Amino acid sequence: KMASKSIIPSTINPDLQKERDAASFNSEEFAAWWAGGGEQLKFKRSIKEYMYKEFDKDAFIKLQYMSHEEVTEFGINNSIAVAKKLRQLQAERNPGGDDYWPTLFEAPELWGVHLAGNPFGVMYVMVVRALKSQCTAEQWEEFGKRVARFEISATYAQTELGHGTYLRGLETRADYDRASDEFVLNSPKISSYKFWPGGLGHASNYCLVMAQLYIDNVCKGPHMFFVQVREEGSHEPRPGVHIGEIGKKLGFVGVNNGFLGLKNVRIARTRMLMRHAQVHSDGTYVKSPADVLTYFAMVSTRCIIARNCALSLGLAATISTRYSVVRRQSPINPKEPEPQIIDHVTQQLKVFPEIAAAVAYRLAYDYLWDLFNVTSNGIEQGKYEHLPELHSLSCALKVICSTDGTAGVERLRLACGGHGYLTSTNLGNIYVSTTAACTYEGENTVLLLQIGRYLMKSWRAALAGAPLAPTVKYLADVQKNPEFGEWTGSWQNLVKAMQFAAAKKTQLAFNSLAKRLANGESEEAAANQTGIELTQAAELHGRAFVFHSFVDEVIGARAKKRSSALNRVLEQLLELYLVNETLKQLSNILRFVNLTDDDLSKLQSRLETALTKIRPDAVAIVDGFDFSDRQLNSTIGSFDGNAYERIFDATLKSPMNQKSVPKSFHEHLGPFMKSNM
Secondary structure: OHHHOOOOOOOOOOOHHHHHHHHOOOHHHHHHHHOOOOHHHHHHHHHHHHOOOOOOOOHHHHHHOHHHHHHHHHHHHHHHHHHHHHHHHHHHHOOOOOOOOOOOOOOOHHHOOOOOOOOOHHHHHHHHHHHHHHHHHHHHHHHHHHHHHOOEEEEEEOEOOOOOOOHHHHEEEEEEEOOEEEEEOOOOHHHHHHEOOOOOOOOOOEEEEEEEEEEEOOEEEEEEEEEEOOOOOOOOOOOOEEEEEOOOOOOOOOOOOOEEEEEEEEEEEEEEEEOOOOEEOOEEOOOOOOHHHHHHHHHHOOOOHHHHHHHHHHHHHHHHHHHHHHHHOOOOOOOOOOOOOOOOOOHHHHHHHHHHHHHHHHHHHHHHHHHHHHHHHHHHHHOOOHHHHHHHHHHHHHHHHHHHHHHHHHHHHHHOOHOOOOOHOOOOHHHHHHHHHOOOOHHHHHHHHHHHHHHHHHHHHHHHOOOOHHHHHHHHHHHOOOOOOOOOHHHHHHHHHHHHHHHHOOOOHHOOOOHHHOOOOOOOHHHHHHHHHHHHHHHHHHHHHHHHHHHHHHHHHHHHHOOOHHHHHHHHHHHHHHHHHHHOOOOOHHHHHHHHHHHHHHHHHHHHHHHHHHHHHHOOOOOOOOHHHHHHOOOOOOOOOOHHHHHHHHHHHHHHOOOOOOHHHHHHHHHHHHHHO
C-alpha cells in the first residue's frame, strides 16, 4: 500500500544543506568554470532540462529487472527516441545547424537518458568522423552523407575474435578483382570474424570494415571498406553475411555489440575509402602519405575516452561525497552522537583524492583536445609533425584516465559500504562501463608499450641533440642535468620530480634495451624483454603530463579570470592531487631523488592538511560538477540527500515485491519443508 504515496521527502537532508550553506566559495562559479564558461553552463543545463522531461525517471530501476532481449530492444528504441527529441530541439533552436543533432547524441549530458547505452554511439563518435576524414568528396556525397543523416546506420568493424589492438594481425581479407572492378571480402576462419563493434548485432545495416587489402595476392596492409551488411528495407542479412550479437557482457548492456563473418561479399572498388590511399581500376596501388592517417579516427576517440573516464570518476565522486555526508556511523568521541562518515579521515582519503583526480584528468583532456585541433588543422595543410606527440599523449591519457578511473570508481563504491553493492546506487554500473575503457580502442598495456617506443625514440633523439616535442623536452633537460638538485616540495618541484622519475626510468629502459641488442638479441625480442621497464617509464610520463597540465591551469594565466575563493579551492585540489600521487609513486621517486625522512614526514602531514582543508567544501565542489539527478541515477547520490528513503523506494519497486508469495514457494519450498515434517 505504501508504494502509491512517495516515501521520499520533498525537503533536502539537513546534513547536506548545512554543508552547502557553509561552503567557502560559490559552486555556481565552479560550475561555470567546469563547463567552459557561463554560456556553456547555461547551454548544457537547457539541454538537460529539455531532453529529460519526457523520459521515464524510473527507467533505470526498471532496466535492472529486464531480460537480455528486453534490454536490447530498450537500447535501440530509447536511442531512437533520444535522436528524435534532439532533432526536434535542433529544429526549434537552430534549424539547419548541427550543434544539437547529431553533435550531442553521445554527449555526457545525455548519458542519463541512454540508460542501457547507445547502440548508435559508435556511428557518430567514430564512423561519421572516419568517413569525413577518409572519404573522397565523391564518396562523402554518395554514402558518407547518408550515414551522417541517419538514412542508414553504420558501425566501425575493426576488432576480430582473434585480434584487437594489434591491427596488422587482422585477418579479414579484401582481394581486388580487376575483371569486375570489385573487392571480394572474406573472413577466412572463425578468428577472422569481426567481434565487439557496438550496434553491429541488430542495429546497423552498413559497416566500415577494416580489412587487409590484397592485390594479386600481395598484402598492402589494413584499409577501410564501406560494406552493406543488411538489406535497407527488410533489414535481413545480405547474401554471404553472417551477423548477430555477441551475448551478455559485464556492462554496456544495451549497446548490441555484434559479430560479422563475410563470405565472398563483393563491393565496388569505389567502396574502399580513398582520400589517402587509392586502388585504380588497373590494380595500381597508391600508398597513403602518412600511415598514421588511417588511425587518426582512433586518436580522437582516445581523447574522448579520457574525458569520459574523468567524468565517470566525477559521477562516482559526487555520489560517494553526498552519501558520506548523510551517513552517520561509528562515534569518534564516545560522548558525542555518531558523526557523518565524512568526518573520519580514512573516509576522506577514500573520497577526496578522487574528486581531485576527476578535475586533474578533465584538465589534461582539455590540453590534449587543443593539441588534437592544432594537429587536425595541420593535417589539412599536409603537415604531420605533431602526429607522433599527439598519438603518444592520447595513448598516455587514455591509459591513465581509464586505469585510475576504474580503480577510483571502485574505491568510491567501497567507501559507500554495503549499500554501494546495490545496483540502485549506480556505482556498479559506472564501474563496469569505466573498466571497459581499459581495453577498447587500444588495450592499456599495448598502448603503454607504444608510448615506451616513443620515449626510446625521443631519448635517442635527445642524445643526438635533435629537437624534442614540447611534452618530452624534459628528457633532454635530465640528460643535461643528471642530478635532481634541491627538493623543495613546491608544486613546480613535484612536477619536476615526476618528470625526473619518468626520464630516469626512460634511461633505464633505454640502457636495458641497448644491452640486450648488444648481446645479439633481435629488436623485437629485446623490446619484449624490456617491456616491464618500458611500461613503467610510459606510465610515469603520462603522470608527469597530468601534473604539468593541472599546475598550469591552476596557477597559469587563466587564474586571473577566476575569483580568489574559487582559485583557493582549485589550489587545494591541486595540492591534494600532487601530494597524494607523489606519495603513491614514492618507490619510483625515491630511486632517483634523495628525500630525507623529514621530507617524507612533511608530505604525509601535507596530505592530512589538504584533506582537512577540502572537508568543508567537498559537497560544494561536487555540486559544481553539475550532474543532475537524472545523470547520476543514484539512490544515494541525489541532490536532496534522502538516501535511505530512496533506497527503500527502489526496493519496493522490485517485481518480487509486487506479490506476497512467490511461485517457487508453492512449487518447491513449501512442499519440501512439509515433506520433512
